[in-house]
Amino acid sequence: MFQSRAFSGLLTDLYELTMAAGYVQNHFDPRATFELFVRQLPRHRNYLVAAGLDQALDLLENVHFTSEEVSYVRDLPVFHQVGSEFFDYLSRFHFAGDVWALPEGTIFFPGEPLLRVTAPIADAQLVETSLLSIMHLQTLIASKAARVTGAADDRPVIEFGSRRAHGVEASVLAARAAFIAGCTGTSNVYAGHHFGIPVYGTQAHSWVMAHEDEAEAFSSFLDVFPEQATLLVDTYDVRAAIDKIIARGRIPSGVRLDSGDVLADSFWARQRLDEVGWRDVQIFVSGDLDENRIEALLRSGAPIDAFGVGTALSTSADAPSLSVIYKLVEVELDQRIRGTAKFSADKQTYPGRKQVFRLRDAKGAYSGDIIGVEDELFPSAELLLIPVMRNGRRLEPAKQDPAACVREAQARFLANRAHLPEHILGTAPTDPPYSVSHSARLKLLSEEARQSLLRAAHL
């Protein structure tokens, strides 16, 4: 959500409310810790990029239930036998817990907590669904954008996917996440305004079609934008369109190819433009691009100056979801801390509050991560999780400027990427993958939790 104060407590799954009711009515109120992480990499992926934290903290600072919303909950059939204590709890509810997180723009791997929430168990449970949905969207898109910007090999990539992002909120937040992972800008004006992201775009096919004559369409656009016109040349015939522009003699800032054989047309266009001395006229390519198509075009030497990438980026088309989960890892009962985990056959998790320790080789490149217990020490390792919220308040004295926050995240991503081993950076899946191990202490804690469950089961 890009509008603070709009966070309704109802933006959650019903079972978060029933469980919270269970905890409140049973007077079971230990502090609990949940960790949000990605279970596994999508196919063909080598790494992930953390994004969405600023919006997640907005949620935690603002989520509440109006009295009308509490009435709605009270009237649901499932709550008919639940006493008033729970509804009083909802009316008073605000999030007052502690949060640790990976800063936005951090490159990370499956199993590594993106976010760790410690709060009274009902509170921490209530915010699960929204936290997942918020962190998932931007982490998903940033992880995709990293591949696209990597494939473009320092050529600018503009995020063009608003129309097919999953709704208007997703379109704005996809633009934000794409910028964090190296995009140069977006077509989304709201994202430009709200997050200070550079915005790009000039004309669509409809502009050309609205005029009876294509050459006239180009001229009338240049009348209004004499120095800022990237003309779209594929409405009818790319080469005829470029010839018409040249014949009229007014130099646009660029031409855009959006369909057809863009490889052949880009070569033809560059040569034709150079012939008339229009060497500064840029060739901009868009239309069903993704990281693989961009790599193939550049491998063929296509003289393309910049790319516009839409649907594939704004929906993460090859992997439209990540296996993000929010798992209970610890319950604090009577001064006793109990690590919790799930041990079903196909979905094991690890107990206890964790930290991610990142190691470097002699040249400074990342050489591997260790997922360990929160207070472990690994000399010279970087600690990736940092405290970001205490008692429901951000640790930054005030909320940061949204634009500064996004720029800082992009800088962090670019610095992270510069330290990632070459073989992890490619668009093809790498074998062996980046090394992520669990510390001996974490494994021991896990085995203890398992034994303790087995004992309980046989009581």
Added chain:
Amino acid sequence: MFQSRAFSGLLTDLYELTMAAGYVQNHFDPRATFELFVRQLPRHRNYLVAAGLDQALDLLENVHFTSEEVSYVRDLPVFHQVGSEFFDYLSRFHFAGDVWALPEGTIFFPGEPLLRVTAPIADAQLVETSLLSIMHLQTLIASKAARVTGAADDRPVIEFGSRRAHGVEASVLAARAAFIAGCTGTSNVYAGHHFGIPVYGTQAHSWVMAHEDEAEAFSSFLDVFPEQATLLVDTYDVRAAIDKIIARGRIPSGVRLDSGDVLADSFWARQRLDEVGWRDVQIFVSGDLDENRIEALLRSGAPIDAFGVGTALSTSADAPSLSVIYKLVEVELDQRIRGTAKFSADKQTYPGRKQVFRLRDAKGAYSGDIIGVEDELFPSAELLLIPVMRNGRRLEPAKQDPAACVREAQARFLANRAHLPEHILGTAPTDPPYSVSHSARLKLLSEEARQSLLRAAHL
């Protein structure tokens, strides 16, 4: 967007603004008609389901630019040479056009307009991006949900995908779209409240893990929800969990299997529950389900009473986007109407205002559609596009109750589905596909537009 009055005019691509500026500064202001349609079916799909119209009309009724937003636009480098007329236009902007649309819940096919917008060309252009993004999301999810609910063959399907929908807005609107296409309910409480959709859900793995003993976790939940508890039995070991519940003797309303071999476990669970006379205890299955998995389970005779479907549904995982486009089809100039179309090699469109005519066979089943010119007549055909907005105001005297609107859309979908030929309804792609043809008059209009373009090109 599920909150009216929140529609910023900036929720658009920059090129909509530059084109609008071009039209305003050049005093080019004909009425124009744009049609929104899907170019082609995703792989494996046979039909689509229209959804999102109510939110699209909300946008059109409420979209505007604040003075602060106009200042932001004015300060963008691309607009530095643009005169004040355009910024005055933005300040005054509200949508005052006419709209025809397919009612929500209508089954439709590629090339058939979902929405037809007629307005001064700059106005119709400005709203393109948001209209696409709004119509795309719900049409995408409804089209997927239709497959899932079809596969479940009259067993209830609950939409469970909020956590991995693309953001909190998408989670609410995915719940709405899924309900329209036959889901029984959703886990999303906000969608329940706002759209009157039944909500479902009781407990997660964290509830079980928070208690030291699994049997104790079940009992304490039953204490609070004695008549509404569906107990989650796969945290550690499904069969041991069911035995624990039986041993304690309190009858839950259901058990939920969320991982592991749900086929074998569902047979085992049904038999075990029946043995102790708990025939009314329902078996609810969730966890990485989609239409194919549901079909396979039911084909194997799995005794499953209801399904919860998450990520695959809320992201339309096999096809996370539709090729929706918004194309200029007509410009009204000096009493002369000019049909417009795109004739590039791979992306042809048809000119002129269209209507979709649906034909039935002798038994009442849909036998095919004709995409024709707006005022054509095909005896006994149903006209699918209806007027929904005139001069920027809905034709319904007042905005309908959101819950009534959604129920009506679901009823329309179910009625439409009942008339669809059997072979189109399956989850496998059908050959031949549903018959959709273009009328002779539309083809003629298209050829005239092409000839007229060719003439203009050779002037």
